[in-house]
Amino acid sequence: MALEIITEARLEHLPAILQIEQECFGVDAFNRRQMRYLIQSQNPFLIAMAEERIAGYMILLKRKKVTVLRLYAIAIHPEFRGKGLASSLVEKAIQIASKSGFSKISLEVRTDNQAAVSLYRQKGFEAAKRLSQYYKDGKDALRMVLNVKDHSNLNV
Numbered sequence: 001m002a003l004e005i006i007t008e009a010r011l012e013h014l015p016a017i018l019q020i021e022q023e024c025f026g027v028d029a030f031n032r033r034q035m036r037y038l039i040q041s042q043n044p045f046l047i048a049m050a051e052e053r054i055a056g057y058m059i060l061l062k063r064k065k066v067t068v069l070r071l072y073a074i075a076i077h078p079e080f081r082g083k084g085l086a087s088s089l090v091e092k093a094i095q096i097a098s099k100s101g102f103s104k105i106s107l108e109v110r111t112d113n114q115a116a117v118s119l120y121r122q123k124g125f126e127a128a129k130r131l132s133q134y135y136k137d138g139k140d141a142l143r144m145v146l147n148v149k150d151h152s153n154l155n156v
């Protein structure tokens with residue numbers, strides 16, 4: 001695969017991001033207005049480019065006076081899965097958290113999302129809590145947390 005590049009999302013990337021969002025999350029997908037807001041906010045919104053295309057993205061949420069960085073969303077276009085792109089994005093999140101002084105990264109993931117749970121475990125996240133009926137369809141979430149100082153020596 002051509003060299004991947006991770007860079008900040010801009011409004012011109014919105015159509016490609018929305019297409020991936022729709023592919024990945026269907027009825028639960030963020031709409032154009034929500035995604036536009038997230039791109040324009042001060043939060044890190046990163047895209048992964050591969051073969052000169054937008055292959056995936058990751059959204060991180062920072063809150064004032066909160067030392068936990070939230071990994072809000074990550075998605076890779078089906079054509080680009082299994083190539084280590086999500087892994088690179090999560091490593092980038094750890095790097096950002098470390099540089100910005102966050103002590104932890106937290107996220108919620110569907111308990112039945114085996115690919116995502118495996119990804120997060122592999123990167124060092126641990127299950128902290130099961131959140132009953134967290135999603136619209138009644139499915140549970142797993143809150144997973146990573147201690148930044150234990151994982152911030154990644155060479156990214």
Ligand SMILES: CC(C)(COP(=O)(O)OP(=O)(O)OC[C@H]1O[C@@H](n2cnc3c(N)ncnc32)[C@H](O)[C@@H]1OP(=O)(O)O)[C@@H](O)C(=O)NCCC(=O)NCCS
Binds near residue numbers: 024109
């Ligand atoms: C989950 C997702 C982001 C993984 O993206 P990816 O780029 O294919 O993942 P990577 O290639 O970086 O894989 C990294 C690790 O994740 C795990 N993983 C990825 N896909 C997996 C799968 N289908 N089954 C099991 N584990 C998987 C593995 O541990 C893998 O490491 P390995 O290759 O050494 O086995 C992708 O499948 C996706 O976009 N899914 C739909 C959206 C989604 O569910 N987002 C997460 C919401 S919380």
